[in-house]
Structure formats: C-alpha cells, structure tokens
Amino acid sequence: MRLLSHNMLSSNIKGVTNGFPLRIEAEKVVVKQVDLNVRFLKNMFPKIEWKALVEASRTMGYAELPEEVEPSKLDSRDFLQKFHHALLELVLEEGALVCPETGRRFPVSKGIPNMLLHEDEV
Amino acid sequence: MSRPELQNPPEIFYNDDEARKYTRNSRIMEIQSELSERALELLALPEDDVPRLLLDIGCGSGLSGETLSESGHQWIGLDISQSMLDVALENEVKGDLLLADMGQGLGLRSGVMDGAISISAVQWLCNADKSSHNPRLRLKAFFGSLYRCLARGAKAAFQMYPENLDQRELIVSSAMRAGFSGGIVVDYPNSSKKRKEYLVLTCGPPSVNTSVPEGKSEDGDSSFDDDSSGDEENQTVSISDRHRPRKKQRITKKGKGRDWILKKKEQMRRKGNVVPPDTKYTARKRKARF
Ligand SMILES: C[S@@+](CC[C@H](N)C(=O)[O-])C[C@H]1O[C@@H](n2cnc3c(N)ncnc32)[C@H](O)[C@@H]1O
Numbered sequence: 001m002r003l004l005s006h007n008m009l010s011s012n013i014k015g016v017t018n019g020f021p022l023r024i025e026a027e028k029v030v031v032k033q034v035d036l037n038v039r040f041l042k043n044m045f046p047k048i049e050w051k052a053l054v055e056a057s058r059t060m061g062y063a064e065l066p067e068e069v070e071p072s073k074l075d076s077r078d079f080l081q082k083f084h085h086a087l088l089e090l091v092l093e094e095g096a097l098v099c100p101e102t103g104r105r106f107p108v109s110k111g112i113p114n115m116l117l118h119e120d121e122v
Numbered sequence: 123m124s125r126p127e128l129q130n131p132p133e134i135f136y137n138d139d140e141a142r143k144y145t146r147n148s149r150i151m152e153i154q155s156e157l158s159e160r161a162l163e164l165l166a167l168p169e170d171d172v173p174r175l176l177l178d179i180g181c182g183s184g185l186s187g188e189t190l191s192e193s194g195h196q197w198i199g200l201d202i203s204q205s206m207l208d209v210a211l212e213n214e215v216k217g218d219l220l221l222a223d224m225g226q227g228l229g230l231r232s233g234v235m236d237g238a239i240s241i242s243a244v245q246w247l248c249n250a251d252k253s254s255h256n257p258r259l260r261l262k263a264f265f266g267s268l269y270r271c272l273a274r275g276a277k278a279a280f281q282m283y284p285e286n287l288d289q290r291e292l293i294v295s296s297a298m299r300a301g302f303s304g305g306i307v308v309d310y311p312n313s314s315k316k317r318k319e320y321l322v323l324t325c326g327p328p329s330v331n332t333s334v335p336e337g338k339s340e341d342g343d344s345s346f347d348d349d350s351s352g353d354e355e356n357q358t359v360s361i362s363d364r365h366r367p368r369k370k371q372r373i374t375k376k377g378k379g380r381d382w383i384l385k386k387k388e389q390m391r392r393k394g395n396v397v398p399p400d401t402k403y404t405a406r407k408r409k410a411r412f
Pocket residue numbers: 132133136154179180181182183184185186200201202203206222223224225240241242243246247355
C-alpha cells in the first residue's frame with residue numbers, strides 16, 4: 001500500500017467518529033519506482049491531508065517533505081519530486097495500520113491491508 | 123452450472139483454484155476488460171488528460187483495474203477474496219489493493235475519489251452468506267459510504283448480474299436512497315449473450331449531467347441470440363432471461379419477418395437440429411384470434 005491510499009483510508013469501525021489518519025507500524029517498506037505525472041499531482045494536491053502525509057512518510061523513513069505547504073509549491077520541480085516520491089513510491093509491504101481511536105490493528109501483509117471488520121465492529 | 127453467487131460466499135467461491143482459473147481464461151480476460159472499458163467510458167471523466175484517483179470495487183485479480191491503469195489512472199481496488207488479491211499481486215497490478223468487504227461500508231475519507239467502477243461484483247451483496255448478514259443493511263452501508271467518499275458530481279459505474287427483477291430493484295433503490303441519481307444502462311438489450319447492464323450513478327442530486335446515457339446496440343437483427351460472446355465469467359444467462367420479457371420486446375420493437383425466420387431456421391439446421399421445411403406458410407401473418 002502506498003501513502004496515496006493511506007491518505008484516503010480511515011477506520012470505519014462502528015462508533016468511531018474520527019478514524020483518520022491510521023497510524024502506521026512499518027516493519028518492511030519498499031520503494032517502487034513510478035513515472036511522475038505533474039497533472040496527477042496537481043489534481044491530487046487539494047485532496048491530500050498534508051500533515052498526515054508528512055507524518056506517514058516520516059514513519060516510512062522519508063523525512064524530506066516540508067511541514068507547511070501552499071499551492072504555489074506545485075511550481076517547484078524539486079517539491080513535486082518529493083511529493084511524488086512520498087505519495088506513490090513508498091510502499092508499506094509488511095506492518096499494520098492502527099485505528100487512532102480504538103487502537104485496533106489492521107495487519108498489512110504482502111502490501112495488502114486487511115480491513116475486514118469483525119462482526120461486532122460493523 | 124448455476125450462478126457462482128448461489129454456490130458459496132465470495133471469499134470461499136474465489137479460492138486459490140478458482141482465482142487462478144478465472145484469471146487465466148482468455149475469454150474471461152477479454153470480456154472483463156471490455157466491461158471495464160465500457161464502465162470507464164460511462165464515468166464520463168473530463169477529457170483533459172488528467173489521471174484520476176478511482177476505486178475498483180470487487181477488483182478481484184485486477185483484470186478490471188488494468189483497464190484503469192492503461193488509461194493512466196491511479197486506482198485503489200478492494201476485494202473480499204485473498205486468493206483473488208494474491209493473483210493480482212502475481213500479476214503486479216499498478217493499483218493499491220485492500221482486503222475488505224464492501225458490505226461493511228468503505229473506510230475512506232469524504233469526497234476524495236474521482237470515480238468508481240465495479241465489474242461483475244455488486245450482485246454478491248444480495249446474498250446473506252452469514253446469519254449476521256442482512257442484504258438491505260449491507261447495501262445501505264455500501265452505497266452510503268460510497269456516496270460519502272466520492273467527490274461531488276463524481277460517477278460510479280457498476281456492471282452487474284442481478285439474478286432477477288427483485289435483486290435489480292433492491293440494488294437500484296439502495297443506491298437512490300443513499301442520495302445518488304442515475305439508473306440502468308443496458309447494452310445489446312436484444313442479445314441474450316451479449317446483453318450487459320450497468321448501474322450508472324452520480325454523486326449528488328439530478329442535474330443536466332446526471333442523465334443516464336443510452337445503451338449500445340447493434341444494427342440489424344444479427345444481434346439476436348448472437349453466440350459470439352460467451353458468459354463464462356458468470357453463468358447467469360439462463361436464469362436472468364426468464365425474468366425478462368424478451369419475446370415481447372422483440373416482436374413489438376423490431377417485428378421479425380420471414381427473412382429473419384428463414385435465416386434462424388437455416389442456422390438451426392446447420393447446428394444439426396431438426397427443423398420443419400420452409401414452405402409458403404412459413405412466417406405468414408396470423409390473425410390475432412383463430
Ligand atoms: C466476477 S469477479 C470480478 C473481478 C474483477 N472485477 C474482474 O472484472 O475481473 C467478482 C469479485 O467480487 C468480489 N466480491 C464479492 N463480494 C464482495 C464483497 N462483499 N466485498 C468485496 N468484494 C467482493 C469477489 O471476491 C470477486 O473477486
């Protein structure tokens with residue numbers, strides 16, 4: 001799972017009011033190269049929860065994203081490169097996603113988070 | 123063979139064997155990618171070369187997602203079958219995969235997805251595979267959460283195989299109740315094999331952009347009972363046909379005529395069937411009452 005998806009995912013356990021962002025427990029992170037597409041990044045940017053992306057990428061061992069960001073940054077090639085790398089190239093292979101409210105762990109194996117809920121969580 | 127939906131829950135039906143068989147069958151591959159291309163077309167994304175973030179619901183081994191990647195889009199796929207997802211991994215699909223049950227609702231933030239497709243999957247929600255399952259509630263949870271995670275004005279296109287009118291009605295009404303507008307598009311309505319239906323939904327109240335596009339059809343009578351495209355991915359034809367007033371449709375819409383009947387009889391003869399000889403009485407008009 002890439003941080004693009006992590007930035008969209010939230011815990012939907014019954015009763016949880018703020019399931020975002022899921023905390024990342026990273027056991028194995030891999031980097032998979034993807035072609036950079038400026039139009040995609042510009043389209044995504046307004047939807048990204050920036051703080052969550054910065055924190056998630058740091059947990060995954062990448063600390064290059066600026067804490068604060070404004071749309072004018074999208075004109076900088078250097079920034080786009082970093083944004084792209086954090087969003088699409090860092091992959092959580094093994095580990096877990098943890099619900100911020102309940103602490104429930106969703107295991108990640110072979111890059112796939114298991115988001116199946118138990119019956120009493122639906 | 124009966125419908126897969128009637129045999130086992132999806133995570134059991136799509137086991138390792140079935141997942142592999144499914145994904146290696148070139149006929150299925152071809153059909154699924156055609157259906158996915160059509161679903162993507164029905165999303166009517168702006169033609170601006172901007173890659174979007176799309177959802178593939180019931181993504182399986184990634185046959186449908188590949189179509190999205192080929193068009194340059196990023197996607198998140200979810201499926202309830204680990205075996206199907208394992209095959210997707212083997213095939214190195216480009217999208218992100220989640221093991222998830224759509225009937226439990228989608229755990230996604232509000233308004234972030236640019237669109238969603240779902241190919242041959244949503245009818246599974248009409249089954250109650252566990253004692254705790256209530257199809258109505260699962261459909262409600264699913265469509266409600268889908269509505270929330272889509273950007274306003276975004277569309278979702280579901281190619282689906284409802285088993286009968288009740289299932290279709292249940293699926294459509296659940297979607298409408300969640301706030302979607304839209305309806306069903308039928309492609310090749312006159313061909314029992316090629317006929318495919320899509321539920322096309324727009325997030326938000328009806329507007330000029332939410333009208334449902336027309337289904338595809340083939341010109342001429344050749345589309346009737348065209349055997350060229352199979353339905354191996356889902357043996358639904360015989361069942362769903364029973365519920366469709368197909369006969370009525372054909373006669374009122376097109377009127378068959380002598381040539382068509384002669385052609386059909388010839389086809390049946392070639393297949394080795396016993397067919398009455400052609401005479402001057404063949405396909406004559408009858409009075410409404412004898
Ligand atoms: C006929 S396959 C289609 C797979 C893929 N969309 C394609 O076109 O090749 C149907 C898929 O729906 C999945 N499915 C069924 N019920 C589901 C549910 N409740 N949640 C998520 N996926 C489900 C099955 O596991 C299966 O992979």
